[in-house]
Each structure stands twice: as structure tokens, then as C-alpha cells.
Amino acid sequence: MPSAWPPRTVIRRSSGLRTLESALYRGGLGPVAGVDEVGRGACAGPLVVAACVLGPNRLSSLAALDDSKKLGERERERLFPLIKRYALAYHVVFIPSTEVDRRGVHVANIEGMRRAVAGLAMRPGYVLSDGFRVPGLAVPSLPVIGGDGAAACIAAASVLAKVSRDRLMVELDGEYPGYGFAEHKGYSTLAHTTALTALGPSDQHRYSFINVRRVAGHVRRA
Numbered sequence: 001m002p003s004a005w006p007p008r009t010v011i012r013r014s015s016g017l018r019t020l021e022s023a024l025y026r027g028g029l030g031p032v033a034g035v036d037e038v039g040r041g042a043c044a045g046p047l048v049v050a051a052c053v054l055g056p057n058r059l060s061s062l063a064a065l066d067d068s069k070k071l072g073e074r075e076r077e078r079l080f081p082l083i084k085r086y087a088l089a090y091h092v093v094f095i096p097s098t099e100v101d102r103r104g105v106h107v108a109n110i111e112g113m114r115r116a117v118a119g120l121a122m123r124p125g126y127v128l129s130d131g132f133r134v135p136g137l138a139v140p141s142l143p144v145i146g147g148d149g150a151a152a153c154i155a156a157a158s159v160l161a162k163v164s165r166d167r168l169m170v171e172l173d174g175e176y177p178g179y180g181f182a183e184h185k186g187y188s189t190l191a192h193t194t195a196l197t198a199l200g201p202s203d204q205h206r207y208s209f210i211n212v213r214r215v216a217g218h219v220r221r222a
Contacts, residue, residue: 018152030125032053034151037049039186047094047112048161048164048165048168050090050091050158051117051157054087065155076166093112093115109132110134123138127140128141128143128154130148130154
């Protein structure tokens with residue numbers, strides 16, 4: 001079985017986001033898993049990584065799949081249960097802010113991708129990752145620039161990660177009132193910055209981020 005990209009089979013045009021996956025399946029490299037993260041740039045809340053395996057056939061129920069950042073919240077919520085129903089396997093990993101601080105965002109991101117792939121109920125034959133090379137995987141892989149808009153399995157992973165993280169941030173909004181987590185999801189908006197300055201950082205904030213560290217230092221001095 002070939003273990004490197006590209007497969008010997010010719011890459012033919014396919015509908016939607018399935019061209020790359022279809023080529024891998026035709027080359028005998030399936031099942032194909034996509035992996036993506038959400039929350040990399042947030043200064044509060046976890047980094048969430050998802051891996052997802054879709055079958056070789058195009059499903060009309062998932063025709064609207066695209067980069068989760070391009071989809072509205074309502075469409076992401078509509079697709080979320082459909083992806084879970086039709087995916088051959090999926091796994092979502094939550095990396096808490098303390099681990100992001102300890103490892104650094106990039107290292108935590110790569111580790112999360114490894115964990116997400118390892119947690120799949122089936123062993124993939126190939127892994128497509130969004131943008132980053134993921135060393136340490138037990139199977140061949142390929143980083144795809146703009147992967148969540150280029151491969152359906154990555155787009156599906158992106159939606160799983162985004163909806164899972166957004167729902168958690170809404171829950172955290174009730175546990176940590178005043179920060180507005182339900183609205184900005186932990187990203188550094190003006191409203192979040194104002195609340196962070198007034199309340200000080202919570203244990204959900206990433207102290208390795210300079211805006212959080214600056215406020216934490218000011219609070220200690222005060």
C-alpha cells in the first residue's frame with residue numbers, strides 16, 4: 001500500500017470539497033481523516049481540536065460544509081448533528097487554558113491534533129490537517145493550506161470543533177458572569193478587554209497572552 005503523497009492515481013475533478021479525499025480513496029489510502037482546531041487566538045477558554053472521517057461518497061446532507069468561520073451560527077448548529085450522524089468516526093479534544101499556557105499555543109495545537117486523531121474509533125489511512133504539519137502521527141499526513149475550505153473532512157472537523165467550543169463558552173458565561181464569554185467566546189474584543197480590565201483575569205484566561213498578563217500584573221500591583 002502506498003504511504004506517501006501523491007498517490008499514483010490521477011486526481012480528477014470532483015464536486016464540492018471532495019477532490020483531495022476522492023484522490024486519496026482512489027489511491028487506496030482511505031479512510032481519510034480531517035483535523036482542525038478552534039480557539040487558537042482566543043485569550044480565554046480552551047483550544048478545541050476535532051478529527052473527523054467521512055466516507056468516500058458525497059452526501060447531500062453535508063453539501064453545505066465549508067470552513068466553520070464562513071458559516072453562520074445557525075448553519076453550524078444545523079450541520080453539527082448531521083456530521084455526527086453520518087461521519088464514520090469523529091473525536092473532539094479540549095485543551096484547557098492552563099495547558100495552552102504551559103506548552104504554548106502552537107505546541108498545544110499540534111498535540112491536540114495528535115490526540116484527536118488517536119481518539120478516532122477507526123484508524124485512518126491518511127490524515128489531512130488544516131495548515132500545519134502534524135509530526136508524530138502513526139499514519140501518513142498532509143497539511144492543506146486553507147484546508148477547511150478545501151477538504152470536506154477538514155471542514156467537518158472545523159464545524160465539530162467550533163460548535164463544541166462555542167457551546168462550552170456559553171456554559172462558562174454562567175460560571176464566570178461579567179466577562180461576556182457567551183458573546184465573544186473568549187476572543188479579545190473591546191467588550192472583553194473592558195471586562196477583563198474591570199474584573200481581572202479568571203482561571204479560564206490564558207496568562208501567556210500579553211493582554212491577560214498585563215492586566216494580571218496591574219491587579220497584583222494594585
